[in-house]
Amino acid sequence: MTGEDAAEHAAKMARIKAARERMMAQRQDEKGLVIVHTGSGKGKSSAGFGMIFRAIAHGMRCAVVQFIKGARDTGERRLIEAHFPHLCRFHTMGEGFTWETQDKARDIAAARAGWDKAKGLIRDPALRMVLLDEINIALRYDYLDIAEVLAFLRDEKPPMTHVVLTGRNAKPELIDFADLVTEMTLVKHPFRSGIKAQAGVEF
Template identity: 50%
Template sequence: MKSKERRNGVVLVHTGTGKGKSSSAFGMVFRAAGWGMKVLVIQFIKGQWQTGEQKAASRFDNIEWHALGDGFTWDTKNPAQDIQTTQDIWAFCKQKIATGAYDLVVLDEINYCCDYQWLSGAEIAQFIREEKPAWVHLVMTGRGAPPELIAIADTVTEMQKIKHAFDGGIKAEQGVEF
């Protein structure tokens, strides 16, 4: 594994309406963990809902996982609470990333928070430019990635939906969506 001093911390954005944004990021989580890297996952939307990825990650001592959201907030009954939760999670993210203790950080579903205007893309981009340690790989997922994150990222992938099982009446399936 490259030493931190020799590593170029890559910033990636996974966005779009198609499936696979978080799944791709979690693939990177397990790839990095397999190389012995210290990994941090922070989820902005998913709360206490148990996922297969989180269960699998708990088997690794080099993956730290935080599901801190209020749940499916597009159906919110309390927007002020969702904004506060998002701001609190972002403060937690900045503190954790700034320590330099992690090799790979995934901010799962952070783009949604920007799209809902609960968090500023410009603020995130400024933090990445000014405070993210140079060796830290950073992945940000979710629909509606703001232009500021797209501009600062090294790699941007837009997942495009062609067809989705949900549109055919099939609800989220264990092992596929969670």
């Protein structure tokens, strides 16, 4: 790199830095967010659990409700219960994917029980983050009423609590309501080349 290149680069980076600092200075508010991870790609739940571990790293109290038992291995649950039981509560509801159970009435009852548990956790202002893992599947099949869930988040969520909702096919009403929405898009998947689900990757 010539001296001129380096000077040009430094000037460009200084402009980016100044613009970034102006932008950050305009952001003053802090509030608990409603965060959605949706889409057919991978990483929706992994990113949710990544946020939970980051909350734990900050010493923030938090909780997880898994709406679909069997959707994930129990690895995260074991790790959290073994190392961080004082910071993170963990509840697994449901009986497995709907195509495993073939019993709609039981799935509905499990979803409702999960939501009742979730409401109690979200109402507790000591908890700073609550992950509702795979709740979008229960909402999509109308096992839970989307209007009821949104009214609860609007009226009863403490202002500083973050609630993270994951699962594909998030309802449009939830996307409208949320503060932060990320869609995980599948670009390429090894299942298509005959590779099976593996520890550490899929579960």
